[in-house]
């Protein structure tokens with residue numbers, strides 16, 4: 001284990017492949033000034049989300065867990081004109097900062113930021129019949145990942161992808177005795193994936209500036 005080196009490699013990658021971006025940097029700075037936790041995706045993870053959304057030619061994206069809008073900016077920038085990002089956030093203060101950051105990024109018009117518990121937001125979306133999503137990014141409280149995933153699945157069209165952040169948790173994923181509700185959440189999520197016929201999924205472990213963690217990538221196959 002060499003976490004300093006993981007961070008140094010992330011910096012190397014960012015130095016070459018992620019040119020300085022005043023809008024994203026301002027979003028992080030404003031989030032920090034507002035006292036939000038520094039738990040946004042890393043720059044290279046943000047760009048990966050952006051690239052996945054473009055590969056997917058996503059027109060409707062759902063994000064669960066907005067924080068200050070950093071990953072939302074990456075995702076919304078991948079949308080074509082007329083595209084839409086719906087992002088769900090529990091904390092009014094986080095949502096306020098995100099709204100400012102998204103507006104300053106010139107993306108406010110394509111982002112539907114909804115404040116409240118994500119489970120309620122998902123139930124409301126299911127009732128709206130506003131069209132299915134072609135990409136979902138799940139990055140809120142980890143204990144609820146299984147519920148977020150099964151609700152998201154119902155809101156996805158076939159061919160959609162679902163990305164779930166922070167599912168490896170420094171390896172705690174494999175410890176059945178870990179009482180942490182986040183660990184129980186990611187474990188139940190993997191057990192659910194193992195028997196869910198509607199998706200094909202894998203989990204990739206990652207190291208970098210955010211330590212040792214990982215994400216799940218799931219492809220929605222058919223009718224759900």
Ligand code: SAH
Pocket residue numbers: 039040041064065066067068069070071072088089090091094116117118119139140141
């Ligand atoms: N996706 C963001 C980081 C999200 S951090 C980024 O990469 O930039 C997790 C966020 O989920 C926090 O803002 C937290 O307030 C929010 N959250 C926690 N519990 C929630 C819930 N029940 N419903 C909606 N959002 C929740």
Ligand code: DHB
Pocket residue numbers: 039040041139140165166
């Ligand atoms: C936490 C949440 C995240 O989404 C993340 O990427 C890292 C940490 C947290 O709640 O601690």
Ligand code: MG
Pocket residue numbers: 039040041139165166
């Ligand atoms: Mg995360």
